[in-house]
Amino acid sequence: xxxSEQWAAVxxxxxxxxxxxxxxxxQPGPDEVLINVKxxxxxxxxxxxxxxxxxxxxxxxLVGGHEGAGVVVAxxxxxxxxxxxxxxxIKWLNGSCLNCSYCNVADEPLCTKAQLSGYTVDGSxxxxxxxxxxxxxxxxxxCDLEAIAxxxxxxxxxxxxLKESGAxxxxxxxxxxxxxxxxxxxxxxxxxxxxxIIAIDAGAEKKDMCMKLGADTFxxxxxxxxxxxxxxxxxxxGQGPHAVLLxxxxxxxxxxxxxxxxxxxxxxxIGLPADAKLSAPVFDTVIRMIxxxxxxxxxxxxxxxxxxxxxxxxxxxxxxxxxxxxxxDVFKLMKEGKIAGRYVVDTSK
Ligand code: 8ID
Ligand code: ZN
Numbered sequence: 001x002x003x004s005e006q007w008a009a010v011x012x013x014x015x016x017x018x019x020x021x022x023x024x025x026x027q028p029g030p031d032e033v034l035i036n037v038k039x040x041x042x043x044x045x046x047x048x049x050x051x052x053x054x055x056x057x058x059x060x061x062l063v064g065g066h067e068g069a070g071v072v073v074a075x076x077x078x079x080x081x082x083x084x085x086x087x088x089x090i091k092w093l094n095g096s097c098l099n100c101s102y103c104n105v106a107d108e109p110l111c112t113k114a115q116l117s118g119y120t121v122d123g124s125x126x127x128x129x130x131x132x133x134x135x136x137x138x139x140x141x142x143c144d145l146e147a148i149a150x151x152x153x154x155x156x157x158x159x160x161x162l163k164e165s166g167a168x169x170x171x172x173x174x175x176x177x178x179x180x181x182x183x184x185x186x187x188x189x190x191x192x193x194x195x196x197i198i199a200i201d202a203g204a205e206k207k208d209m210c211m212k213l214g215a216d217t218f219x220x221x222x223x224x225x226x227x228x229x230x231x232x233x234x235x236x237x238g239q240g241p242h243a244v245l246l247x248x249x250x251x252x253x254x255x256x257x258x259x260x261x262x263x264x265x266x267x268x269x270i271g272l273p274a275d276a277k278l279s280a281p282v283f284d285t286v287i288r289m290i291x292x293x294x295x296x297x298x299x300x301x302x303x304x305x306x307x308x309x310x311x312x313x314x315x316x317x318x319x320x321x322x323x324x325x326x327x328x329d330v331f332k333l334m335k336e337g338k339i340a341g342r343y344v345v346d347t348s349k
Pocket of ligand 1 (some may be wrong): 252296298
């Protein structure tokens with residue numbers, strides 16, 4: 001039975017804090033499903049949203065969250081291809097028009113009418129969340145809802161980013177911010193995809209985690225005397241990694257990456273630090289044929305593929321679970337850069 005009220009974590013004003021309170025449960029529209037969210041991962045994007053870091057306004061009040069794993073409990077009249085009781089995931093892309101020139105070629109993240117979970121529409125930091133049926137992630141019944149939650153944004157995003165890098169099995173990939181949520185999953189996907197991994201982050205805890213997750217080398221950006229040389233030295237032939245996956249939340253590594261990527265290498269920007277700019281010398285970029293690009297979540301096929309890696313047992317990144325009521329504490333740790341891996345919140349407490 002679906003209750004009329006539920007627990008949720010609500011951002012009432014930009015800057016926060018997030019308030020744990022009772023709010024009404026909404027009904028899904030004709031093309032939507034209502035999901036009883038059991039677990040939700042906490043992404044740095046949720047913190048950016050609360051802090052108003054980006055040049056795009058959120059709805060207010062806002063229920064954040066876009067890594068929600070749960071059970072379909074209601075569906076609109078037009079929904080025929082997902083059943084009550086099925087396991088499904090709320091991801092960043094809550095819905096898109098499905099009929100524009102981007103949606104038509106499976107670039108739905110680029111749809112100008114896209115709705116974003118936990119940003120332009122309420123997301124998964126509540127017990128009952130709504131999404132367009134066409135876009136919810138289909139989660140196989142055998143998958144653990146708690147462990148799969150971080151795949152729904154972090155997993156999809158880094159998997160897509162690695163594909164966008166064009167790197168081939170055996171080539172080196174630098175993961176910048178490897179000890180965080182996206183980074184820890186990037187280590188696992190990169191390993192499963194056959195890349196040699198140069199993990200860059202800070203501190204012993206994140207180093208141990210990255211090495212366990214399959215990194216070949218760890219470079220500590222806070223203690224390294226010459227990060228550019230160290231990263232190049234760790235690559236296959238000393239010329240630098242074929243690809244750099246930037247999942248850090250500060251500007252500096254975005255400026256630094258073109259210095260150590262190999263000639264003809266690809267720098268993939270994924271992290272979204274506030275007010276950050278990219279800059280690289282035109283001369284080097286030209287004569288070394290460097291590619292700099294952005295990568296933004298993934299489409300529905302990327303979603304299914306990223307979940308399939310998890311289902312096959314290839315992805316096993318660490319996470320810690322706390323109650324949804326403790327979300328503000330998670331944000332505090334995240335701000336301080338103290339989270340190795342991902343936090344997941346349990347919506348039942
Ligand atoms: O589709 C997308 N492009 C997308 C999807 C999901 C998330 C983008 N994001 C963005 C988020 O909005 C955020 O800006 O990716 C970024 C990373 O999200 P996250 O993994 O959830 O954040 P985190 O867990 O806080 O990890 C960040 C890590 O970066 C490290 C930190 O130590 C932390 O482990 N880091 C920093 I800050 N500066 C670094 C540096 N100079 C660094 N690592 C290496 N070098
Ligand atoms: Zn995210």
